[in-house]
Amino acid sequence: MEGETLVRVRNLRTYLYANGRCNKAVNDVSFDVRAGRTLCVVGESGCGKSVTAASIMQLLPPLARIESGEIAYRSAEGELRLDRLPRNGRAMRSLRGRDLGMIFQDPMTALNPVYSIGFQIRESLRYHTRLGAPARRAKAIELLADMGIPLPAQRSGEYPHQLSGGMRQRAMIAMAMACEPKVLIADEPTTALDVTVQAQVFDLMERLKRERGTAIMLITHDMGVVAELADEVVVMYMGNVVESGTVREVLKSPAHPYTRALLGSIPLLGRGRSQRLEPIRGSTPDPFDRPPGCQFAPRCPRQEPACDAGLPPEVEVSAAHRVRCLFAKEGRDGR
Amino acid sequence: MIAYTLRRFLALAPMMLLMTFLVFLGLELTPGDAVSFIAGPEAMANMDGSQLAALRESLGLDDPFLARYFRWLGGVLRGDFGYSLTSGVPIARIVAERLPATLELSAAALLVSTLLGSALGLASALNRGKALDQALTVAGMIGVSVPEFFFGLVSILVFSIELKWLPVGGRTRPEYLGLWDRLPHLVLPALVLGVSMTAGVMRYARASMLDALGKDFMRTARSKGLPEARVDLVHGFRAALAPIAVLIGFRLPMLIGGSVVIEQIFQWPGVGSEFLAAVRGQNYPLVMTIALLSVLAVLAASFLVDLATAALDPRVKLS
Numbered sequence: 001m002e003g004e005t006l007v008r009v010r011n012l013r014t015y016l017y018a019n020g021r022c023n024k025a026v027n028d029v030s031f032d033v034r035a036g037r038t039l040c041v042v043g044e045s046g047c048g049k050s051v052t053a054a055s056i057m058q059l060l061p062p063l064a065r066i067e068s069g070e071i072a073y074r075s076a077e078g079e080l081r082l083d084r085l086p087r088n089g090r091a092m093r094s095l096r097g098r099d100l101g102m103i104f105q106d107p108m109t110a111l112n113p114v115y116s117i118g119f120q121i122r123e124s125l126r127y128h129t130r131l132g133a134p135a136r137r138a139k140a141i142e143l144l145a146d147m148g149i150p151l152p153a154q155r156s157g158e159y160p161h162q163l164s165g166g167m168r169q170r171a172m173i174a175m176a177m178a179c180e181p182k183v184l185i186a187d188e189p190t191t192a193l194d195v196t197v198q199a200q201v202f203d204l205m206e207r208l209k210r211e212r213g214t215a216i217m218l219i220t221h222d223m224g225v226v227a228e229l230a231d232e233v234v235v236m237y238m239g240n241v242v243e244s245g246t247v248r249e250v251l252k253s254p255a256h257p258y259t260r261a262l263l264g265s266i267p268l269l270g271r272g273r274s275q276r277l278e279p280i281r282g283s284t285p286d287p288f289d290r291p292p293g294c295q296f297a298p299r300c301p302r303q304e305p306a307c308d309a310g311l312p313p314e315v316e317v318s319a320a321h322r323v324r325c326l327f328a329k330e331g332r333d334g335r
Numbered sequence: 336m337i338a339y340t341l342r343r344f345l346a347l348a349p350m351m352l353l354m355t356f357l358v359f360l361g362l363e364l365t366p367g368d369a370v371s372f373i374a375g376p377e378a379m380a381n382m383d384g385s386q387l388a389a390l391r392e393s394l395g396l397d398d399p400f401l402a403r404y405f406r407w408l409g410g411v412l413r414g415d416f417g418y419s420l421t422s423g424v425p426i427a428r429i430v431a432e433r434l435p436a437t438l439e440l441s442a443a444a445l446l447v448s449t450l451l452g453s454a455l456g457l458a459s460a461l462n463r464g465k466a467l468d469q470a471l472t473v474a475g476m477i478g479v480s481v482p483e484f485f486f487g488l489v490s491i492l493v494f495s496i497e498l499k500w501l502p503v504g505g506r507t508r509p510e511y512l513g514l515w516d517r518l519p520h521l522v523l524p525a526l527v528l529g530v531s532m533t534a535g536v537m538r539y540a541r542a543s544m545l546d547a548l549g550k551d552f553m554r555t556a557r558s559k560g561l562p563e564a565r566v567d568l569v570h571g572f573r574a575a576l577a578p579i580a581v582l583i584g585f586r587l588p589m590l591i592g593g594s595v596v597i598e599q600i601f602q603w604p605g606v607g608s609e610f611l612a613a614v615r616g617q618n619y620p621l622v623m624t625i626a627l628l629s630v631l632a633v634l635a636a637s638f639l640v641d642l643a644t645a646a647l648d649p650r651v652k653l654s
Contacts, residue, residue, distance in 0.1 A: 059554055088563050097560035104558075109551040112570050113650055114577075124559040159649040175559070 447529025456540025
């Protein structure tokens with residue numbers, strides 16, 4: 001059903017461990033992924049957006065752990081707590097590919113170079129459907145055709161290196177969509193592609209959302225993509241959700257200084273070369289030596305001593321708009 | 336493909352010419368000649384110059400270096416590999432007698448080391464940092480550093496003399512000739528040679544597998560919900576296979592040379608011991624023929640490696 005919450009993430013904390021140190025990569029993150037909607041998770045590199053996606057899929061690196069919080073998936077058989085399932089157990093495996101599809105950043109490295117596109121698509125069908133070999137073959141070709149790949153029967157037998165970047169990503173999407181998952185998680189699916197191809201891939205994702213009611217969680221660092229595709233936005237910074245809400249609310253009246261700074265640093269087409277871009281001052285802090293309170297405080301123009309007292313609570317600015325800032329309610333118009 | 340094979344085949348000729356010439360030159364530059372070996376130091380001292388000269392002439396050693404090289408080369412092109420300078424037996428017969436034994440031993444050892452090395456390397460990589468991996472690393476280190484002769488002698492002592500499970504050496508009992516009768520003789524030398532070659536394959540397979548395990552496509556495979564065993568074997572190991580095949584391919588020439596040490600210890604009637612004697616005795620027709628076979632094996636192996644790489648990795652084109 002359209003708008004129904006399929007994946008509910010609440011107070012998720014995922015920590016990465018390396019060299020005896022702990023990086024609180026995802027620290028108290030909550031959001032919903034809804035059927036027929038696109039949720040964009042935005043933030044710069046290292047903000048924890050990919051770790052959040054990997055937590056949902058339980059595809060975390062070995063030295064990462066979901067510490068607390070919940071990830072609930074509404075499956076056909078009822079609600080499932082994904083965070084409680086064993087990582088590579090039967091239950092989790094049967095959800096991956098069948099209910100939860102994932103697209104990765106670089107299709108060149110994410111596809112296995114020694115197997116044909118068709119083989120890699122048929123693999124999911126083999127484990128999640130009862131189709132026989134000839135039916136799988138036909139279905140793989142049909143999927144490629146659906147994704148707008150010309151000569152699908154021929155392409156199906158080709159290897160990833162024989163395809164262009166855009167074709168590869170379409171093949172990747174065909175693979176993720178093979179069993180018609182209810183949720184599609186796309187981790188920066190167009191970062192490795194050029195702009196025209198990017199538009200084609202997004203068109204395809206929009207179509208899947210519209211025609212099949214797929215819930216899409218799109219991870220990106222590009223505010224332009226957010227404006228284009230998102231229904232809802234989650235802005236992340238250093239492992240926290242700093243602002244979330246409907247795309248209209250967040251982009252029109254950004255309440256967190258970081259969101260405002262992000263929007264202020266993007267050049268707008270049509271404003272000419274005289275427009276002033278405001279880079280965000282400073283740089284992201286060392287994840288192993290974090291600021292005591294608000295993670296953005298050291299770079300924030302609005303910073304006060306109170307910001308360092310502790311992580312600010314989430315404030316509801318309006319029914320569809322939450323912000324983690326002490327000054328969220330004031331100065332929403334000024335910069 | 337056909338054009339490629341043809342081109343590789345044509346490239347063979349100049350390579351062979353160059354390699355055989357260098358080996359011939361090497362023999363020429365070694366002090367002494369076959370006569371000094373055949374006659375022995377005492378006889379040499381008692382023979383006068385004309386007798387030695389006559390002996391040299393009868394063996395054709397009095398001709399200039401280039402003349403001898405081309406005479407040998409001409410013979411080879413006509414299919415005549417010459418005669419052993421020490422025994423007068425045709426080289427072709429010596430090789431026909433000895434080569435099968437060496438091929439049998441080396442092929443068995445290669446098979447053992449390939450299967451064992453790949454399996455252990457795979458197990459090691461999948462258990463990285465755990466007890467099994469560490470144990471195999473130590474075992475590999477020991478395997479590389481213990482000399483084969485020591486390993487061979489210890490295993491003869493244990494399995495042949497103490498336990499009496501297997502024969503001490505030799506290739507067959509004279510009254511039996513079937514493969515089944517030969518097998519007990521083959522087991523020990525093949526295992527000793529195979530196991531001593533395993534360490535290298537294992538370490539290489541481990542590194543190659545670890546490399547594959549870290550690749551992005553492994554995560555993609557998991558994201559499709561495939562079972563771990565399929566992810567590791569069908570995606571990981573298959574991708575790790577090409578480099579392992581290269582290593583094994585380049586060991587193929589060993590099929591010809593064999594292992595001199597192992598053949599000696601197990602009194603295996605192969606090419607290795609014969610080759611050693613021929614080099615010592617400056618028996619150049621025999622040395623040259625075995626060298627020729629080795630060069631051919633090296634070139635054939637590199638061709639096979641190319642074919643295998645192209646078959647295992649669709650990104651590689653034969654050109």
